[in-house]
Amino acid sequence: MLKKARQPLAVLCVIFLMSALLLACGNNNGQPESNSAANTAANTAASAAPSPEASDTAAAAGTQSYTDYMDHTVEIPVNPERIVYSGETYGDLVALGVQAIGYPLSMGEGQVFEDKLAGVEDVGFPINLEKTLELQPDLIIYAGTDEADFEALSKIAPTVIFNTFGPLEERMTKLGVLLGKKQEAEDWLEQYKTSKTAMWEQLKAAGVKEGETASVFTYYPGDRLFVMAATGLSQVLYGEGGFKAPAPIQALLDEGTGFQEISMEVISQYAGDRIFVLTPVADEAKQSTDVMIQSEIWKSLPAVKNGYVYTQDIMKTSADATTREWLLTELPRLMGGK
DSSP, X not given: OHHHHHHHHHXXXXXXXXXXXXXXXXXXXXXXXXXXXXXXXXXXHHTSOOOHHHHHHHHHHOEEEEEOTTSOEEEEESSOSSEEEESSOTHHHHHTTOOOSEEOGGGGTTSTTGGGGTTOEEOTTTXXXXXXXXXXXXXXXXXXXXXHHHHHHHTTSOEEEXXXXXXXXXXXXXXXHHTTOHHHHHHHHHHHHHHHHHHHHHHHHTTOOTTOBEEEEEEETTTEEEEEOSSTTHHHHBSTTSBXXXXXXXXXXXXTOOEEEEOGGGHHHHOOSEEEEEEOSSHHHHHHHHHHHHSHHHHTSHHHHTTOEEEEEGGGOOSSHHHHHHHHHHHHHHTTTO
């Protein structure tokens, strides 16, 4: 199901990140051929082998076999020290106390973890193989699924394809193995679970009732309205101890669907007792949001009438571990007393 859901989620990531600064997620199959990570010039550079020094370091540290998201079995360092990470959820690394040497910095702009990127080299999006080779990584973690990209990157250093759209617990557990941080990953997940339980207790003490439903909406340029399901802020809102999903959204969750485009005419079917509106990056989408909240359809929704509508910057609602942790504090503040 995750592999089936990956493409629509990747499209969503492109929708939101590209809308501001052409920020991008790591799996855009529609990118021009000239921009592919397997472009001719970069591929020529990538055909060079890693330096003897980098190879000796990996050998000294020891290696382990790892089977990645696309079923490649790769020999990787047990404790990698020079990591290039190309994917949406860099905040997962931050939560484990790891800093990559290379990352597509445009993906981090406006994110909760942006201040943790000081000193990280920009490998671009699509990933620039010449720059990646220059950094001499001992491990490359890559979110794309194109085999040509994988082959090109594998000529530089051990490369694994990583499902950055997988569930939080799955991602953190696998990163614990990849980064030599198994205990740190287990500790983080346990602490996150404890903190999440405490947050829901706090919200319920402030008036959130058992069984209340919630919805998340956002606009994309072109006057396109989306309801969120298995991605971003919704992953914090739904689940054990949290809000329930309205029936149409629950159906999307059951399918593993990240989001779905809807029309204003049916928004009442998706609207929960509480509504979260994600502020878009693009001005056109912001204008569509303004039009929506001035409409009679919007004003007729029970959540709007009750004052249970909350607005958050979409760039601050990513699915990475650092943002998820931040949201546990942000949600009570955002909902202050409601």
